[in-house]
Amino acid sequence: MGTEPPAAPDQNSETQSNVTSNIEEKLAKQKEIDDWLPITSSRNAKWWYSAFHNVTAMVGAGVLSLPYAMSNLGWGPGVVILTLSWVTTLYTLWQMVEMHEMIPDRRFDRYHELGQYAFGEKLGLYIVVPQQLICEVGVDIVYMVTGGKSLQKIHNLVCKGCKEIKTTYFIMIFASVHFVLSHLPNFNSISGVSLAAAVMSVSYSTIAWTASVHKGVQPDVQYGYKGKDATDTVFNFFTAMGDVAFAYAGHNVVLEIQATIPSTPERKSKGPMWKGVLVAYIIVAFCYFPVALIGYWMFGNNVEDNVLISLEKPTWLIVAANLFVVIHVIGSYQVYAMPVFDMIETVLVKKLHFRPTRLLRFVSRNIYVALTMFVAISFPFFGGLLGFFGGFAFAPTTYFLPCIMWLAVYKPPKFGLSWITNWICIILSLLLIDSVTPLEG
Template sequence: MGTPSPPDVMGQYAETAKERRQEEKLKNLDDWLPITSSRTPKWYYSAFHNVTAMVGAGVLGLPFAMSQLGWGLGTVVIVMSFVITLYSPWQMVEMHEMVPGKRFDRYHELGQHAFGQRLGLWIIVPQQLIVEVGTDIVYMVTGGQCLRKFHDLVCQGHGCKDIRLTFWIMIFGSVHFPLSQFPNFNSISAVSAAAAVMSLTYSMIAFFASAVKGAHAAGAADYGLRASTATGRAFGVLNALGAVAFAYAGHNVVLEIQATIPSTPETPSKRPMWRGVVVAYAIVALCYFCVAFGGYYAFGSSVEPNVLISLERPRWLIAAANLMVVVHVVGSYQVYAMPVFDMIETLLVKKHKFAPGVRLRLIARSAYVAATMFIGMTFPFFDGLLGFGFAPTTYYVVYDILRKPKKYGLSWTINIICIVIGVVLTLISPIGGLRQIILDAKSFKLYS
C-alpha cells in the first residue's frame, strides 16, 4: 500500500484547514447574529419576552372579534385558540435540543432538519415572515392610533389642532430606528420587560373600565352579530377567526427566545424555558379572557376594533392606557423584528458576502423599519390587517416527522386536527380581512 505521497498529505491538510476556517467563520457569525450572540438570560427573561410577544395589539381586537362571532362561538374560538397555542410552544420547546449536542436556534433550522436544507427553508421561512413582518406592520398602525388617541384625550377641550394618523405612525416608527440597533434579544431585555408590565396593566385597565361601563349600562348593549346581512356576517366570521389567530401568534418566536437561554447536559434549556412559558401563558390567559369578555360585555356589537377607542371615561385613565399600549408595542415590535433581522443579516453575510458589522446592521435594520412604517402609513386598517394572512403557521408537521408519534394515537390525532385548523384559517381568514380593508378604504384618504 505504501504511505501517501507528499502532495496527497498537503491536499488533505489544506482541505482540513479550509473546513476549520469555515467552522470558525460560522462560529464568528453566530457570535454576531442577534439570535445566538448572547446566551446568558435566566428563565424569567423568557417569561417577559413571551408576554411581550403574546399580549400585543391582538388583545385589544378580541372584543371586536367577539362582536362578529357572538357569545357562544366567540367563547369557544378564544378558549380553543388558547389551548392550541399553549400546546404548540410545548412541542417546540421539547424539540429545541432533540439532537444531542445540537441546538435548533431558529424555527427554520428545525424545518430544515425535518424536510431537508432547501425544502425546509421554503416551507418555514415564508410562513414565519408573514406573521412576524405582518405583526410589525400592525404594531406600526397600533402605535400611531394610540398616540393619536392619547393626544385627543389629553387635548380635549383645549382647542388642539388635529394631527393626521400618518404623522403619528411616523412618530411611533421613528422610535424604532435607534432601538433596532440593539444587537440581540438580551440587549432589549429592559424594553421587553417594560412592555410586558405595560401589557398586563393596560389589559386590566381595559377590563375594569369595560366592566364598570357594562355595569352602569346594564342591558343597553346589543349582543347580536355585528353585520346585518348574511354575507356581512359570513365575512365577519372569517375576519374574526383571523383576528383571534393573530392574537395568539406569539409562539412563532418561541425557539428564537429559547436560543438565548444557556444550556448544559445537566440543565437543558427546555427546563427554564418551559417555566417561563407557563408563567407567561398564565398572564396571557388573564389578559385575553378578561379583555375579550369584558369589552364585549360592555359594548356588544358596537365595540370598536380597538376596545380602548370605545372607552372614554375616566379620561385620564384611558389616556394612560393608550400610552401604555404605545410602550408595549414598542417592545413587541422589537421582539418580532429580531428574528427578521437575524434572517436578513444571515442572508446578506452568507450569500451576498457583506462584512458583518455596525454599518450592515444600521442599513439593513433601518431599511426594515422604514418599510414597515411605510406600509403601515399606506394601509392603516387595524381591524382588516388583523385578519389578513396572520393565521397560525406552526402546523405541527415538524413534530410528527421528527418525533413520529403513534399513528391515530392522542398526540398524532391532536396534531392532525391542529394542522387542519391552521391550514383552513390561513386560507379563509384573509378573505374576511381583505373585505374589511376594502370597506375601510371607501372612506379613507391616502396618508390622511
C-alpha cells in the first residue's frame, strides 16, 4: 500500500553510530575550546590562590582615600558604614560561592552564566554582561591612569631637578608591562603577579596607617563636618558612602576565580574557595579599618583625599608607597582583564568560529591593552566618569545582584530569615547606588 519497509537492523545501527559520532565530535571540540579559554583551561588552583586573587581584586589604591571618606561621614556613621559594607559584601560573596555549583554536575564558571540561569538565556546576558564589562574594563582604564600617575610621582620625587615628563609617557610605560603580561594564558598563570600585588596592597596600607601613627595627632585637629552648609554636608556624606562602596567592589571576578579550583562530588570547590575568601576578608579588614580610622584620628577633617599627601615626609616613604601602588595595580589590571579576555576569546572562537590559536590570542589581547591605554591617555580624568557609570555597575554586581539571583534560584520562604536578609541587603544597596552615582562630580 505504498508503505516503506522498516529499515534493516544494520541501517538503524549505522544511523545511531553516526549520531553518537557527531555528539562525540562536538563534545571533543567543546572540550578543546574549554581547555584553551583562560577561565576553564586550568582547574588546579589551591585555596590560597583564592585568597590573594580576592585581595588583589578588592584592595585598590582607593583605600588611601578612606580617611577622607571618614572626614565626611563622621565617627559614628563612618564606623557603621565601613562595618556594614564589610559584612554585607562578605555575605553576598558567600552566596556567589554557594551558587557556583548549586546544580549537580554543573559549574557556573562565569558571572553571566549564573545570571543566565537565574534570569533566562537572553535577559541574563543583558543584565550581567554590560555591568560586568563596565566594571572590569573601567577598572583597567583607571589602573592605567593610576599606574602612570604613580610612576610620575616617583619620578618627580626622586629626580626633582629633572625635566618634567607628561603623564602620557608614564601611562605608556605602565602599559608596556601589560603588553607582555597579558599573554599569560589563564588565571593560574598570573598567580605570581597577583600574589605580588596582594603583598603590595597590604604594604602601602600598612605604610599609610603606621606613618600616620608616627606623625601623631595634629595640634589643630578637628572632627566636625567641614561642609559650608547643610546641603554641602549632605552631598559630601553621600559621596563618602560611594567611596566606601567602591572600596568593597570586587565580586565581578569571584566566579571566575572559583572556576580555577578543582571540584569533585566528594570535595566541591566551595570549601577551599570559602576558606580563601575568609582569609582575604580578614586581610581586607586589616587594610581598611586601620587606614580609615587612624588616618582620620590623626588628621581629622583636614586629611587629604589621599592620606599619603597628608604625611608629606619622609620622601623615601612616599616613594616606596607609590612604587607599591604601581606593582599592585599591575596585578589588579591582570585580574580584572582575564575575564574580559575570556569573553573576547569566547566570542571569537564560538560565535565567529576562529581557530583557538596563539596568534588569535596575541592579536586580541594586544588590541585590548592598546585600547585601554588609548582611553587612559585621552581621558586621564576617567576615574570621575567611572564614578558616574560605576553607580550602575559596581554596587549592583557586588551588593544586591547576588541577593536577587539567590531569591530567584532558591526561592526561600517569604518572611523567613534568608528572604528578609536578602531584601534588607537589596534595599540598603539601592540606597548606596544613589550615593555612588554622584561620585567625583
